[in-house]
Amino acid sequence: MPSVESPALGTGVDVERGWVRVLDERKLDVLRAIVEDYVATHEPVGSKSLVDRHNLGVSPATVRNDMAALEEEGYITQPHTSAGRIPTDAGYRLFVDKLSTVKTLSPAEKKAISSFLAGAVDLDDVVRRTVRLLAQITRQVAIVQYPTLIRSSVRHVEVVTMTPRRLLLVLITSTGRVEQRIVETQHDVDEHLIADLRSRMNTALVGQRLTDAATSLANVTETFPPSDRPLVAAIVTSLLEAFSDDGEQRIAVGGAANLTRYGDDFERNVKPVLEALEEHVILLKLLGEATHPQTLTVRIGHENPYEELATTSVVATAYGSKSEALATLGIVGPTHMDYPSTMGAVRAVARYVSQILADS
Amino acid sequence: MPSVESPALGTGVDVERGWVRVLDERKLDVLRAIVEDYVATHEPVGSKSLVDRHNLGVSPATVRNDMAALEEEGYITQPHTSAGRIPTDAGYRLFVDKLSTVKTLSPAEKKAISSFLAGAVDLDDVVRRTVRLLAQITRQVAIVQYPTLIRSSVRHVEVVTMTPRRLLLVLITSTGRVEQRIVETQHDVDEHLIADLRSRMNTALVGQRLTDAATSLANVTETFPPSDRPLVAAIVTSLLEAFSDDGEQRIAVGGAANLTRYGDDFERNVKPVLEALEEHVILLKLLGEATHPQTLTVRIGHENPYEELATTSVVATAYGSKSEALATLGIVGPTHMDYPSTMGAVRAVARYVSQILADS
């Protein structure tokens, strides 16, 4: 109810400041009621049922007038003449921005989250559990991006010979992420050379930011005699590739079964989402740039960059340390979702994941 | 057409040997035609359209008689009186076993598969690409199990200190799979001890089968003085856990968007599959035990172990070396799928993955 900078109401002054102009407090109450009811029932809501279910102290007729105004302003619409109203994207936007507060979770839920995440056994497991958790709480499709490499530093580099001509490079970052690369070599490799390379790379790289590692690696290369250069070069190239694979960010998805709750209109609601889930590039765009942790990003309907997902909303946020975002996570669901609860859940999960990753 | 041990037909002798008893060759032709048409159109197929589309040299009336017999035997059924026939699970079973041959892929397709897989950069990538490929070719939901740990041996064990009280264990297996475990310790760890432990574990373990590793590890533990035992024990325990995590087999899934092609009957066809995809345990059961590579397992409708998936079939096979199965892969789709093509694709992909993994 609060958080609305209540306009000078009832005066009729034409303030010319966007929505403030016509929308007095009660109209906003009506809008909120409409959103809440529609989210609950998924059916157009009429003036009569509105006054029944919420105790606004006015008659249906009055509400109708307000509704007409709200429709005029573009916040609600009717699917057809003489039906109830449903919120437009703009309506949801106003609701999210001004008419609702993010719902906090119950202590029991918080407890459940933190204990579930605490059981994780490695970074992969953290991410998997997070996806599962998020999907379960929000009952939507959950998306979690793996911690980006770009902000982390090198913890350890390992070179393992698989077969005489096949090496496995393993890169361990400060965030616990493990990257692997296979390198095929032209000639059989000398085990001593490998050991040498391994130790030199580690002394040169450990503690370095991944972004700075390139130059250090170049230096390492130069310390080797020309005869060994081809092999070293191959390995270094592969390693650099692993360092900078941010182009191919990894992502985990879960809760697709929740799409079944979309109800009907399979073709328009479910199909595009399922298709998007296959395309991780699209998902990354949907999650958007990681802003600060704590800040929730909400993209409603047509606000998001894909035409096919016009009936879909995205709630996302960054996670990581307080100051630096490691990656983003979020959910996608129908525009008519329960924003306060969903946003609360996303925020809470992001916090607890950050906490787990920051150690415990 | 071939591969049917043609029964002594037309004699009317009651051979009493299952389906051979009544089903002469033409009836089987009819059944095959019905399956093919139904798979193509997804609509009940009648006698008239059958003779139109296939040139069986007989009249609709004759076909009707055959159909009556086939229905009597339980191979086809009609959704309601005076509709066309659709195959039953038993009908598909017979079709798969006796009436069809696995379709081989075109050279172009083979080329595409092998070159797409060859681009993989590590084991994870191989699996991800395989899933994608399989989903794309079969246009079904694809499932790929990660190579099992149980048959592989230890290539390398690495212990990395993340923070003074936090160690990261990395296990690299002969199949290129990398397992990680985080170990929290009670006290700050001594770096020399870690180095010592690392080298002793490697000398003891490298080359060992994972199944045999437990005893070797126990031996290693005993070589340490009692004061270091708690730490060593913690690490060893975690490592053993990583060795035997077969209980929690990893799985990759893809192509869920193909579910949209199921058309209508969302509730019965799509929903249960989506739900199953979330439960990896279920998927593992669906794939079934890895038999030999080369052998295709087909589970049709109610044959698979989940009631909710009674309208779903699974086509799976093992991959790995010729003699030993590393893991399984396969697809799930509606019972009315194109079995010959699907089976061909699954078999081909399995072969190429095996080949890639066996080196190139």
Added chain:
DNA sequence: CCTTGGCACTCCCGCGTTTCGAGTGCCAGT
């Protein structure tokens, strides 16, 4: 000027009815 009850109007939705036609089963004829 805002609010309210009243009232006429508009369509969607659900339901029963009808028609249409693909498909079947059976039978008599070759």
Added chain:
DNA sequence: ACTGGCACTCGAAACGCGGGAGTGCCAAGG
């Protein structure tokens, strides 16, 4: 054993028809 003919069945689509929820507007009252 096969085939043409024929009566029958039954779902799917088309049609028609209230009922009812909801609206917009207006005139009256605070």
